[in-house]
Amino acid sequence: MDREPNIPRLGVGVGFRTPFKSELFLNRSEVDFLEITVDHFLDRGAEGDDELRLLADHFTLIPHGLDLSLGSAEGLNESYLDRVADIVEKVKPPYWSEHIAFTRADDIEMGHLSPLPFTHRAIDAISENVEIARRVIDVPLILENITYTMQMPGAEMTEAEFLNRIVDSTGCGLLLDVTNLYTNSVNHGFDANAMLSALPLEAIVQLHFVGGRWDGDTLIDSHSSATPPEVWDLLTEVLDRAPVKGVILERDENLPPFGEILDELRRARTIWQELES
Amino acid sequence: MSLRELQSQFARLVTDDAYRESLRHEAIGAENRNLPHRLAADAGVLAHAATLKRKRAGAAAVRLPLVRHVLADQFFEQFDQFAGAHTLSREQRYDRDALTFLTWLASRIPVDEQLKGIGPRLSQAIRINRHELTGRLRRAYIGIARVDGRQLPESARFPNGMCLCVWLRCPGSQSLRRFVLRMPFT
Numbered sequence: 435m436d437r438e439p440n441i442p443r444l445g446v447g448v449g450f451r452t453p454f455k456s457e458l459f460l461n462r463s464e465v466d467f468l469e470i471t472v473d474h475f476l477d478r479g480a481e482g483d484d485e486l487r488l489l490a491d492h493f494t495l496i497p498h499g500l501d502l503s504l505g506s507a508e509g510l511n512e513s514y515l516d517r518v519a520d521i522v523e524k525v526k527p528p529y530w531s532e533h534i535a536f537t538r539a540d541d542i543e544m545g546h547l548s549p550l551p552f553t554h555r556a557i558d559a560i561s562e563n564v565e566i567a568r569r570v571i572d573v574p575l576i577l578e579n580i581t582y583t584m585q586m587p588g589a590e591m592t593e594a595e596f597l598n599r600i601v602d603s604t605g606c607g608l609l610l611d612v613t614n615l616y617t618n619s620v621n622h623g624f625d626a627n628a629m630l631s632a633l634p635l636e637a638i639v640q641l642h643f644v645g646g647r648w649d650g651d652t653l654i655d656s657h658s659s660a661t662p663p664e665v666w667d668l669l670t671e672v673l674d675r676a677p678v679k680g681v682i683l684e685r686d687e688n689l690p691p692f693g694e695i696l697d698e699l700r701r702a703r704t705i706w707q708e709l710e711s
Numbered sequence: 712m713s714l715r716e717l718q719s720q721f722a723r724l725v726t727d728d729a730y731r732e733s734l735r736h737e738a739i740g741a742e743n744r745n746l747p748h749r750l751a752a753d754a755g756v757l758a759h760a761a762t763l764k765r766k767r768a769g770a771a772a773v774r775l776p777l778v779r780h781v782l783a784d785q786f787f788e789q790f791d792q793f794a795g796a797h798t799l800s801r802e803q804r805y806d807r808d809a810l811t812f813l814t815w816l817a818s819r820i821p822v823d824e825q826l827k828g829i830g831p832r833l834s835q836a837i838r839i840n841r842h843e844l845t846g847r848l849r850r851a852y853i854g855i856a857r858v859d860g861r862q863l864p865e866s867a868r869f870p871n872g873m874c875l876c877v878w879l880r881c882p883g884s885q886s887l888r889r890f891v892l893r894m895p896f897t
Binding site for chain 2: 477505506507508511536538539540541542543544545546548551553555556559582583584585586587588652654687
């Protein structure tokens with residue numbers, strides 16, 4: 435079942451990063467769509483506006499926010515929300531995305547996605563904030579699972595149950611970061627496939643995938659390396675079972691030659707096409 | 712503890728080293744530890760705090776190439792100390808963070824033995840990177856580059872034949888101007 439039938443299929447794309455802009459345009463036919471990080475364009479000025487227009491003229495763009503802090507019990511930063519709305523209005527995407535996390539509390543900006551406790555109160559907080567965001571941005575919002583180094587105390591349910599309830603309560607689709615799912619399974623010792631089976635697969639709209647790095651015994655979600663075999667396996671599993679509309683390679687650090695990025699996009703596209711045939 | 716209180720405590724614990732350490736010390740040997748004490752002693756909180764700092768340090772290193780060059784390995788050590796006591800600002804956060812770091816670093820030169828030896832070079836690098844960042848925040852900054860005799864004949868006057876140029880956009884006229892920085896680039 436597809437819970438978001440009005441969202442078109444976008445294909446396989448990449449998170450836009452300025453260093454590979456030229457190569458991106460040289461290989462336009464191999465990139466189906468782009469995800470832009472909203473925060474990179476918030477203070478953009480005239481040159482950023484030009485860049486946004488140039489990208490939007492050639493690709494479908496999906497705005498991806500980092501700092502709305504949808505899980506904050508104290509509510510949203512309305513000025514930030516207005517600026518996100520301005521970008522969404524400019525690029526007219528089929529949907530936009532944010533994280534199931536909080537990044538701000540008591541005027542402290544953490545600048546990083548922090549986990550929510552798996553509690554009913556956290557579900558209420560995110561649902562209230564999503565409702566506020568919807569009043570300002572009238573475009574479907576999808577929500578992404580994050581990695582966490584620790585589970586917040588007070589959990590009243592499992593992470594899978596938490597994500598299911600958030601999807602139900604907010605009516606949002608899910609951006610399943612397959613790498614985050616794998617990373618958490620490694621760092622917290624659970625079976626990634628079992629967790630996948632417990633997720634609301636019919637709500638999955640988009641996927642993220644990439645490789646991380648090891649710091650001792652901990653796998654870090656650094657977006658800094660080629661996608662490992664375990665993540666390819668999970669990606670294949672999700673593509674086979676969920677009504678996915680788009681897949682994004684989310685490389686940030688240690689950017690490789692663009693040819694390596696294209697290789698990964700081709701591989702994801704081939705997996706998807708083979709599953710469908 | 713309410714969600715709001717929990718988030719407030721967590722945010723403070725992962726951004727304020729001194730606060731976290733004081734709670735951690737109080738927790739040692741205590742029989743009844745409350746939630747903030749337990750969080751302060753949690754390895755995951757420490758790991759999260761380290762991730763936050765690493766992210767800020769990476770952003771600062773990109774914005775402060777000369778200071779990064781002069782400090783070399785000390786850059787991340789110094790930034791770690793800075794970040795443990797200064798939170799991010801809400802607007803233009805990483806640019807502002809880098810500027811605040813420069814101010815903090817400049818104040819450390821007279822009192823930090825490791826910095827004293829490279830004081831003059833570091834001061835010069837701080838000055839240049841500050842100009843660059845301030846310009847960017849005013850949207851006047853265009854670029855900074857190392858140039859040699861092929862791009863700019865007058866760079867031959869410098870000891871190693873290279874110098875630094877900054878391109879700025881003039882407010883009002885919006886015309887582009889190039890400034891040659893009167894320092895050798897080493």
